[in-house]
Amino acid sequence: MVDLHQEFQSSRFFNEARIDRRSVDALIGISAGLCADGSINQAEAVFLKEWIEGNLTHLDDPVVNLLYRRLENMLSDGVLDAEESVELFSLLKQFGGGQSLSSAGISMPGTLPLNNPAPVLDWNDRLFMFTGTMAYGPRKHCEELVLERGGQICKGLTKKTSFLIVGSFGNDQWLHSSYGLKIKKAVELREAGVPIAIVSEGHWQQAVFG
Incomplete structure (x- = not known):
């Protein structure tokens, strides 16, 4: 109205x-x-x-x-x-x-399995993947910021993926959300010893903008 x-x-x-x-x-x-x-x-x-x-x-x-x-x-x-x-x-x-x-159906992610402590994000030839809804803007704009800094974008999560960036707006029930399977796979890779880091959008933005 x-x-x-x-x-x-x-x-x-x-x-x-x-x-x-x-x-x-x-x-x-x-x-x-x-x-x-x-x-x-x-x-x-x-x-x-x-x-x-x-x-x-x-x-x-x-x-x-x-x-x-x-x-x-x-x-x-x-x-x-x-x-x-x-x-x-x-x-x-x-x-x-x-x-x-x-009622917290949509909220800032607080129970996500993020790396703790959060790792340093280096860019050169490292593979990045985004999941969830980014507060910064459309995913393609986020990907452009990575490419400008020398990083690369992977379309599918693999053992070569360096960083999985989780958007700031996510569902606490992440395992059942539309992007939960990517996080689940990343957790499984990490627990198997693959050097993949799951990080928040906030940490990624800090690395991008300082």
Whole structure:
């Protein structure tokens, strides 16, 4: 609901927080519905962006804002390409997972099997792989930052992978999430003695930007 002229601010019937909460619940349902057929097309992405603009203008939830910024970026060139469609589908699957955003269904990863202590990230000819939703931006932009510093990107997790970077927005139930199998495989490789490190996006960003 958009109150452009603040006409309802003084009304005893107006409750902005309740309206936003209802809108968030609706967003969860819409996300689940859009994912029902296993893919997201451009028309659906445009619809979702316009729906958020029309219904969640008062909301400060960082995860919803992340979704909106990602939609803006994906649609800025007027085309939702195949890679963007897959990324958007993964993000919406998290929204439509059956829990409200305020109940830790989507949260900062705290139970992830990250390397402790976090390793030094060196770049030259080291193989990087990203999983989950990156707060910095689209995965391809993150990959470009690695390439600019002399690192390489691997499309599949192997014994040659040096670093698996886990996006800042992830599901605590990581083993059952859309990217949990990559983490599970990385843990198995690490326990078998393969020198692969699982690190957070925050640690990666610190290495990139200092």
